[in-house]
Amino acid sequence: MILEALIGFTFLAALLVLLVPNEWAGRLAFALSAVPFVGSLYLWSRFDAAGNALTGGTIAFESRYEWVEVGGRTVSWFVGLDGISLPLVVLTTFLVPLAILSAWTPVDSRQSQFYGLMLFMEANLLGVFTALDFFLWFVFWEAVLVPMYFLIGIWGGPRRKYAAIKFFVYTNAASLLMFIGFMSLTFALGDSIGSLALPEITRALADGGLETWFGISPDRMAMVAFLAMFAGFAVKVPIVPVHTWLPDAHVEAPTPVSVLLAGVLLKMGTYALLRFNFTMLPEQASALAVPIAAIAVISVIYGAMLALAQKDLKRIVAYSSVSSMGYVILGLVVFTEYGVGGATFQMVAHGLISGLMFMAVGVVYNATHTRMVGDMAGMADRMPLTVGILVAGAFGYMGLPLMAGFAGEFFIFVGAFGAPSLPYAPVFTALAMFGIVIVAGYLLSAMQKTLFGPFRLETDYEVGPAPFHDVAPLAVLLAAIIVLGVAPDIFFEMIRDAAMPVVEGVSVDV
Amino acid sequence: MVDAFAYVPAVVLLPFFSFLVALGAGKYLPKGGAFGGIAATAGSFLLSIWIATAVAGGRAYDETLYTWAAGDQFELTFGALIDPLSALMLVIVTLVALLVHVFSLGYMNDEGETGLPRYYAGLGLFTASMLGFVVADNLLMAFMFFELVGLCSYLLIGFHFREPGPPSAAKKAFLVTRFGDYFFLVGVVAVFATFGTAAFAGEGSFPALAEAALAGSGDVWTPGGLGVETWFTVVGLLVLGGVVGKSAQFPLHTWLPDAMEGPTPVSALIHAATMVAAGVYLVARMYGFYALTPTTLAVIAFVGGFTALFAATMGVVKDELKQVLAYSTISQYGYMMLALGAGGYVAAVFHLTTHAFFKALLFLGAGSVIIAMHHNEDMWDMGGLRSKMPVTYYTFLAGSLALAGIFPFAGFWSKDEILYEALVHGLNEPLLLGGYVMGLLAVPVTAFYTFRMVFLTFHGEPRSATARDPEPVRWNVKGPLTVLGSLAVVTGFINMVPVQKVLGLEGIDYLHRWLDNEWGGIEGLSSHHYADIGPYSSGYIAGGEVPTVLVGAAVSLGLALAGLGLAWRLYNVASPTEHTAKLGGIKDVLYNNYYLDELQVWIAYRTEDIAGGSDTFDQGIIDGVVNGVSSVSLAGGSRVRRIQTGLVTQYATMLTLGLIALLVVLGLNGGWFL
Amino acid sequence: MSNVTAAWTALSPALLLGLTGLALLVVDTIRPNERSNTSMAVVSALGALASLSVTVWFVIAGRGHVDAGGAITLLEGAVKVDTLALFFTAIFASVTALVVVAAHDYFHDHANPAAFYSLTLFAATGMALLAVANSLAVVFVALEMVSLPSYALVAFLKKNRGSVEAGLKYFLVGALSSAVFLFGISLVYAATGSLVFGEVASAVESLDALAGVAGIGIVMIVGGVAFKTASVPFHFWAPEAYEGAPAPVSAFLSSASKAAGFVVAFRVFTEAFPLGASVAAGIDWALAFAVVAAVTMTLGNFAAAVQEEVKRMLAYSSIGHAGYALIGLAALSTGSAGNEAVMGAAMAHLLVYGFMNTGAFLFVAMAERWGIGRTFEDYAGLARRAPVACTAMAVFMFSLAGLPPFAGFFSKYFLFMGAIENGFLWLAGLGAVNSVVSLYYYSRVVRAMFLDDPATPSALDAIDVRPTALYAAVVFAAVATVLLLPGFGPVIEAAEAAAAALF
């Protein structure tokens, strides 16, 4: 029930915020969004899952009600948490209040709609990370698009409409591809499943429930479905070459939306990859290990090179997200404890760090109304605190030890380097690791140009220290990043617990 | 009695707290939090002494203190490893850090710098990171603090961020070292993948496992069926990448001269005791691993020897005080690398120690001069400061003599031992011998540029108004100088191997015995163990050991004096001139540091070009395809809608045709017309 | 005797609609003044609702359900009341209710709206009859009974050139189509000697030389169905008719009339020409429907993507949705377990479509009532002035595009799911491509209303009235569209039961 309460409350909060007058919306939304965070902390404290939810582990806060029966398959409201989803739930509920706080300054019109949509999106994100029935999950998965479309389209930058429609159509097309792939898979399972509950499907697949279906042999079916789903999720992640919607969306989106987009929405893709491709079809995944690892490495290096070429701070961070997601893919495909666990950890870590970066860039933008590297210099002179945190965040992005980013990346590297299941693992890993040099390159030079040196600003605005409610979320995020970096086990322990079954291939108990 | 080792974490944490204090409350504290830093480093210093005595008391310490990530594959942990080496290093680092803090009172506070809290916070974090690195008991922890050291150098080099220079220098320092650290990180990961652990000491430590694997007992993971030996060499070289970066060895040394943009005390800290020392210390720390792979050792030795000579030549033509010192640092660390490569573990640590003191001394002395000269560093504007600032002069002179390796100053002993080791081991190791030769050639050059610096700065006639009337410096400058000056004189006596060998006085090679666990230490981390597993055998010239010692010493001393003499002739005159014209074409090459910076800049630009190209590709091709799909489908749509002509008769026609088409399709499919 | 009356009561939904139609004529003769508009609307709405409630009650009571004694047949088996019929009657009734309520505001200044209400109700009666038809004769009669009032309704605004042109084109294409349809029936009769589905079916089992004749006839019947459902190649009337007709009429035709076409199709092709027998006789009508479905959805969506006028875009989109629903017939395969699923999904889609599409057209009706223009640009910034209505419209658009949390999501994805289950991956894939395109043009409307700024500050001053009834209808449709997502269970189950009864 508690999960229903969490999601339901968030929906109601969204509704309520939609109805209040603009001037209250910001504060009210912040207050309301604190509740889910507290709730998720409570979940954390009561968390009692063991193993992976899909492979017969004990699911925390499980609750299930039949919803629709279609074609001999029951679709049910089926939610629950395991060590992989809980950290992401906490991440979501943690980022949203901060994002809302960071919206107080930039969002100056139609506030109640803005904050309402933010909360509506949060509710759906929670749904995505808690749902354990395919259709329920898919409902939330698609429902996230709607608020995002408005958030980018209404409050975005000059090319917001183009960015919004591009994001909207592109990701929806991907979802449809994934849907067809997954559905064919479930039907090829024939009578071995009676519902669309993910654990059941996973088990059926593990038990070799695939039958020849309209002349498609089981192996072929599994491979086709894997590819379709991989392609579908790849767009969401996004990984090269289906990443081009991301920079546009990021650049046009208002700061708080970018925060959630980079912080949580991208994680939907990697989360789905982990849940579907790598947990349900491990054989296909390891059969395709080399091409996938190649894609991952390309994403890392190519994304970093693109970031190096950018002049817009937000674009830089956007492309570096592509780069970081490449690490996650690499971690997933190697099927080792540190690889998969590190990838999941990296989702959280990158969520926090990229959130911090976008937020900090946003604070600078609020003051200068430009994000172009050439337009400003020596910002450190005028807004020392903000710049200080921005620098710290940048070093976190570069994988500075004792910050969350390093933990995630190191776990992935150390898990990937000696991975038995991936041929040429050391080569791939070493290549991917070179990303840490390029990221240092573009972040440092961007900082040097914009933050340091004598103060200069092309746009004529008075730049002073940022207001408290702008800096506070930055500080909180930074603190969280450092805590996670010093003590990664607070999440990594449960993640490992849930990741091990994936590594061992789907276990067939229960 | 309470266990000294219980306070090992405190050694690291005290400066860290001073960092927090200075960062949080610095602007409310007197002197911008300086006293906090001084107190913290003093505390760490005392604790280090205590710990050292405990080690001298025959004990050692190797504990895992904190589990960072408890995986089943590997456990990633933090721990403290206290053996003679780390104990010694602790003392050095804390002492230098303490003196630098004190000196900063004079250099920063009295000069009315702004942003002092940031400065002292940086110093504190810097010290803490370095200490954490020193006590690290495994490679991962070492890497982490290694990186934090890099961060601190970035922050401190870029301290004057409002000027254009420092930020770019800071960026360069971090980037170049990051490039080295990339290989280091790959090495760390490789070590984990290979051995499943990264511990330095003990039975389960990776050097021990490597030794076992080479001995044929116990198997380790190697990629793609690579031979164990080859793979270990690769791993060793990978880790070496970080060393080359941080210890500013060729070709990653370019960041160090630029790092002079930082405040002088910071330079002292970076060069003497922390960042640059870290690289060499790392090799010494895991020497048990390097000793197993001759190829790596040879590479280390050659790179070291080459760097020693190469950097020294560049130091010859520099005009700024700190620039000369910068290149001397590179050169001196080259010597240490040479020593390590030559199997002279003790010699390297010895030189690390002496160099820490005299290089700190020289930098602080330079700082004092810079105060006096109102932050003008050009030696051609100085001269005749000897009479104006005697304390600075004599301490600086002591440091210079040590640096030049003049008997009996500290530098002489350590450098002599390095060359000796390189010689005796190099006689049947061509690569090593090459390193030795270059090291030897570097001796006179070192002496020359050192004393060129001394004479230009302190001798002759004042060449500028400020030189005529320099600003006086206070106790907080003179104090540290005095301490270090005396150390620069005496440190050499802790390890008078030549004397021992010649006069046969047993037991005065205290450092040897110290590092040989004679008083206490950890099994497997002792110099003789390294000698045992090391690949080298000693050969002697002039028949026998003693002559070799004497010849070697005589040669190096003679060369040093020659260099000094040349400097004396050229520059110890009332109004010296540059004389660089004599160098002819080489001059420009040296002035421009062999154009290596240009090379790196060129590489950076090419990288940016590639990035730009890929951006065009991304926007044009990849995104073009995406947008192309949408425009194509829209075009298709506007074709389709044209069917709807609005003429109802045509509708009827198309309707009929459609129906007929349908009939034909089904008819053929169903075979009605047969 | 009582048995017979009981059987006759099963027709009461249809009868109620018809009686209401007659009652309206009476009311009109009693109060022939312009104020009669309200009373007309009220009466017709009440009649429609009454019929709806009776239908729903029957469904719940399991009248005609397989478990409850099976279908009820009358008139020598020419009429048959079962779950399928009731299910579709529910669609017709609810759409009719929505339309007549909305019409009250739309025709507020029309000289004599009485005719509109009675014609609508008679058309609805025809549809209800169509739903229970169990003989080709009844089918044709009922079909004409739907078509003839529709022609008149489309051309209802006699002084409006658009309306008249639309009516003319609709009529001409309709007349031609019904002639084709009729000839098809005659050929089937020629081949089988009967018009009652059951007997036709048994005759189809044993076609020999006449297979070709029957085949041509069946294809012509497909054509007639295609006309009613506005599918290629009989769709040409649709864009003009929907665009030119008064918006409530467009809503009525594009939702109810289309559904009527589908109910005929479902029944005729499953009961009169069972797939197995037809294919055995070399008449693979499923193939025909597959072709038609593919072409229809593609043409509809791609043409809709490039329209300038919202109403015409909706017209094309409704063609596209006809293509989706046709999957319910196209993706059938002999004896496959998935047949119920896919056809049921198609029915459920038609129900949901009934609400969301009607709502969308009624929103257009509201826009026409306000007198703001018809193009996307004219809708710019509309949300500022009419947030509620625009939110409802956004709901319709996203639901039509198949996005959650709206009912269109489930119906569409279950439809694709059914296609996949029967192995028609290519149809599902094509549907996916099309729904991506549709997402583009549907979101254009949302973009215009919410994202764009009005062309001129005064552009929206036309919005001076708040047509209550229209609002009520639109909002109700929106609420239904949202609530049908959590409440989708009963719908899909009823639909699958209805479909199951056919196989």
Place this chain on the structure above:
Amino acid sequence: MVPVQWYLLLAAGIFCIGLFGVLTRNDALYFLMSVELMMNAANINFVAFAWYYSNLTGQVFALFVIALAAAEVAIGIGIILVMYRNFGDIDVTVPTEMRW
């Protein structure tokens, strides 16, 4: 005794004539008449095969069709009337305001 296939051919022929008329004539009234022709072609089938199968269904249905055709014509004439009022012509190719 005429074999029934001939009726089939006759009906098909008449149907095609009607279709031809529909496709070639722009005059609304011709259009209507052609449609009537097509419907009557169907009627021929019904009557003929009612006789062939010797059941009355076809004949009865033919009567229904005739009635419905009349109704259709009535509606059609009405629409053509308003068309004439609005467009001043009964050429079906005149109203082309709505297209694409």
